[in-house]
Amino acid sequence: MITKRSSRPLTLRDVSEASGVSEMTVSRVLRNRGDVSAATREKVLTAARTLGYVPNKIAGGLASQRVNLVAVVIPSLSNMVFPDVLGGVSSELDDTGLQPVVGVTHYSPSREDAVLYDMLSWRPSGVILAGLEHSQAARAMLENVGLPVVEIMDVDGEPIDTAVGISHRRAGSEMAEGILAAGYRRIGFIGTHMPEDHRARKRLAGFEDRLTEAGVTLAAREYYQGGSSLGKGRELTERILTREPDLDFLYFSNDMIGAGGLLWCLEKGYDIPGKLGLAGFNGVDLLDGLPMRLATTDARRVDIGRRAARIVSGKEARPESGVIALSPTIIPGDTIRKP
Amino acid sequence: MITKRSSRPLTLRDVSEASGVSEMTVSRVLRNRGDVSAATREKVLTAARTLGYVPNKIAGGLASQRVNLVAVVIPSLSNMVFPDVLGGVSSELDDTGLQPVVGVTHYSPSREDAVLYDMLSWRPSGVILAGLEHSQAARAMLENVGLPVVEIMDVDGEPIDTAVGISHRRAGSEMAEGILAAGYRRIGFIGTHMPEDHRARKRLAGFEDRLTEAGVTLAAREYYQGGSSLGKGRELTERILTREPDLDFLYFSNDMIGAGGLLWCLEKGYDIPGKLGLAGFNGVDLLDGLPMRLATTDARRVDIGRRAARIVSGKEARPESGVIALSPTIIPGDTIRKP
DNA sequence: CGAAATCATGTTACCGTTACCAACCTTTCA
DNA sequence: TGAAAGGTTGGTAACGGTAACATGATTTCG
Structure with missing residues (x-):
């Protein structure tokens, strides 16, 4: 050389x-x-x-008028969920000659517009983006771009082209079902206050709807801003249980704060899952190894990434309906009583 | 519209x-x-x-012969460390019109070559890549490409162009120093067995060298393959302590397994930090909120990303020496005795 | 054995934008 | 008032490849 x-x-x-x-x-x-x-x-x-x-x-x-790039637009890289999705996308793209290019929106619609515009200016072969809620401008761009567009994570809504994800309403509803079946009735919710996190919102809606059907009302809620961490989970758990000491269940909007809550409760000597049940969301396997396994819902992140990548790469045909709904799977763990 | x-x-x-x-x-x-x-x-x-x-x-x-892309080549996205670096890069690039494009090598030199080749074929404005160890082919590509090339994370070696990072030898050495100062003498090490993870290797070398200076020998080691998780940390901690019950300190190659080890020890009723001290590496803030704060070294990930981005964007001049060495900062936490 | 098929290579015309320079139109000011 | 200066616009030639077609050489086969 x-x-x-x-x-x-x-x-x-x-x-x-x-x-x-x-x-x-x-x-x-x-x-x-x-x-x-x-x-x-x-x-x-x-x-x-x-x-x-x-x-x-x-x-x-x-x-050649062809560019072997796939635009992947996601809200964040700072929690574990999107890196997992990316992993799925990337592994499936590996043998196709296509390369993912990642853009991060920080949950801001205007950043999403900007990132999309930027991505499209590279004339990629396909677009994968998180969520079904987009600005009018973004929808217009994507509707006319003439490329495979796959919206991921969520299927509760109308996709522009194709959607691959889970129903967060269903995930919430099924968790509520499991909690009710185990006999819990005084249920509290702890989650982020992020109007732009539509999936968390839908999950909670599905959760509450199922409770309502059973004649149960959410007994308390606690919201927080900013990132999720074990510490945040502790803090909010303490706050909600101080305010409403007779709660018998806490539903967390993600595993990280759920794990923080779990650690706090164990330290305080709560009888889990006997007197108090806990559940999170995501199915983050990094957390296996806590003193108890937190009940959670597997959000199928890697599968979602894979299927989306298969569609943009043409390995798999776009379904007639435009929607691929994967099943959110409840992982009971040790923090819900056996019914 | x-x-x-x-x-x-x-x-x-x-x-x-x-x-x-x-x-x-x-x-x-x-x-x-x-x-x-x-x-x-x-x-x-x-x-x-x-x-x-x-x-x-x-x-x-x-x-225009100009492309507003910065190639960022990293080994992995599946642990927290590289997303943090990316965050730093991305935030600093935000107002420059430059856009990061990420390539992942999975710690494989041949993948690194391929990813680099691919990235360079887009004629980016700069390259940021992890580590100082690269194949001959990669070095040749980068030496002649005529772009800013910033090697990040590590400064123990000869950079191609510029290096921004911490000395992992020093990080290991200083942690050894702190451990010795606190009076621990029967020290065990738990880490990944990855010949390609040069930084982990250098850290351990620095650690052992300092021990040797003090006339202390590493009393036990335990290696594992694959990803780090709390569960892995538990398993290895149990194994090493079963084999060598009289250890009084465990040095983990990252915070995740360290945290797993910490949880296991607490459950088993070990007197921490009295009879047994623990330390990890990275300074992952997601883990704040464990029952005790694990001693660790802040690897300055975000800063490293920022400085690297500042250099490729021209906000900051390349230093004469070609090396920007940040100080790894020890965070004592609660798992080392106060000297 | 000669026409057709196939292989191996070259020629030409773009792809959609920007750099560079020229041209024109105002404004400024001696 | 006329030349210089500056602002505004357009024409043309790249940029470094690839598609499509053309060409000449070689093989195939009735």
């Missing part, structure tokens, strides 16, 4: 001259497309390697 | 025709570059919005 301190960046022309064939032939060799004799191929490859040539995808993309 | 179901994608020409000016002028308006009269600007902007035009960065990048 000659380390050529070149001022001018290398182009196909350089490789072409170095190997004595046309640029077109070099291009064919480097992309493994079309017929090229073994001898020529070898010459070209050697020349390319020697020079240290790296193809220019900007030029290639412009010429 | 007219939703034009166009077959042919929109180009500058469409906007130019719709607004009655040249493509060049439209381009100027859309980029805020050069002088354009207010009236023209308004006309163009209206036309662009009406049509729903999104600029084509592929074409723009080719023409």
